[in-house]
Amino acid sequence: MAIMRRFLRLAGCVVAAALATSSCGSGHHESASATHPARSATPSPFPSSDSATSDPHGPSVHRAPTISPDGITALVSGASVEGDAIYPIPGGIKAGKTLAIAINCQGPGRLTVQVKPTSASFPLLCEKGRVLPTMNEIHMAVNHSTSSLHFASEPGVTWSFAVGWDPDPPKQQ
Incomplete structure (x- = not known):
């Protein structure tokens, strides 16, 4: 299961890097946001977590994604969120570090994530009846004592x- 999560995470970063030049430690820090929506790199091997026969360990919008198997300690998380929201990033942004953002979304439409006060952002296209897991990693170039995620x-x-x-971001290419 951990290998599958790592694969999906890295595959998602490859797609996200192609769409947002600031993603996955691509070397272009705090660049303009992507104009094309990011999608999970591969279809989820799990059915929607809302069905009665779904995998209880599969992606869900009713609980926060698990990022600890990848060695990442969650700073902030949320579940069953609808509409716009702002979440402070405890401790602010640290230059030279890679911020990992795992998201599960479901429903017809778009979810856009911005890391403030940087210009890093990425859109996600969500689907009705299917939970789509995505992992995006953004290399931070500048310290900011206060920062937040805007959804x-x-x-x-x-x-x-x-x-x-x-603590172990994908290698830059």
């Missing part, structure tokens, strides 16, 4: 997330 969600989208500093 903008279209109506009908439900989501959960967990955020932490990745």
Whole structure:
């Protein structure tokens, strides 16, 4: 299971890096946001967590994604969130570190995530009846004593997330 999570995480980073030049430690720090939505790199091997026959360990919007198997300690998380929300990042942003943001979303529409006060952001397209897990990692170039995650969600989208500093980020290419 940990190998599958790591694979999905790395695959998601590859797609996210192609869409957002500031993602996954790509070397372009705090660049403009992507104009194309990010998607999970591969279809989820798990059915929607809302069905009666679903895997209880599969992705869910009703609990925060688990990032600890990847060695990441969650700083802040949320579950069953609908609409727009702002979550402070405890301790602010640390230059040279990689911020890992795991998100599960479900429902027809878009969820956009911004890391403030940087210009790093990425959109996600969510689907009705299916929980889509995504992991995005953003290399931070500048310290900010206060920072926050801003989520903008279209109506009908439900989501959960967990955020932490990745002690072993993917290698830059």
